[in-house]
Amino acid sequence: MKRMRLPLTLGLLLAAAWPAAGADGASLSAEERQVIETLIIGTPTERNINAALGFWRGAPEDLKQRILATPKERRWPIVLCHYLGFDSPSVAAARPERCEEKVQADIDRGAASWSNDGQWVGPTDDCRARNLRNEYGQLICD
Numbered sequence: 001m002k003r004m005r006l007p008l009t010l011g012l013l014l015a016a017a018w019p020a021a022g023a024d025g026a027s028l029s030a031e032e033r034q035v036i037e038t039l040i041i042g043t044p045t046e047r048n049i050n051a052a053l054g055f056w057r058g059a060p061e062d063l064k065q066r067i068l069a070t071p072k073e074r075r076w077p078i079v080l081c082h083y084l085g086f087d088s089p090s091v092a093a094a095r096p097e098r099c100e101e102k103v104q105a106d107i108d109r110g111a112a113s114w115s116n117d118g119q120w121v122g123p124t125d126d127c128r129a130r131n132l133r134n135e136y137g138q139l140i141c142d
Helices: 002-014 030-039 046-058 061-069 072-083 096-111 125-130
Strands: none
Touching: 030 046, 030 061, 030 072, 046 072, 061 072, 072 096
């Protein structure tokens, strides 16, 4: 449950503010519009747009370039881990790369549980029968 709180919290923060940050988008650069469109989950709100803009405008240039160079479907872990402050090189568990790998693995693992039209499919019967689980008790179906 704790693992789900972090993505959910950030998703709620980023999920809804497109119209408020300039209904016409005139105040945003093309780069900012692209990043916000990538990060927004659900209906935009002013609070979420402002959180996304605050993160983006305060991010170091090398991080911005890395995010833009990454395919859209793989940007979320990078943004999430840096937004949450995983940037202590002296603590191995707080390295952004480690966080990104874990978040992307969770996304990849969960992708098989959803159909293309967004319907929950769940793990296969074979996967349930194997009952192979990770450290969080989630089924591993790979």
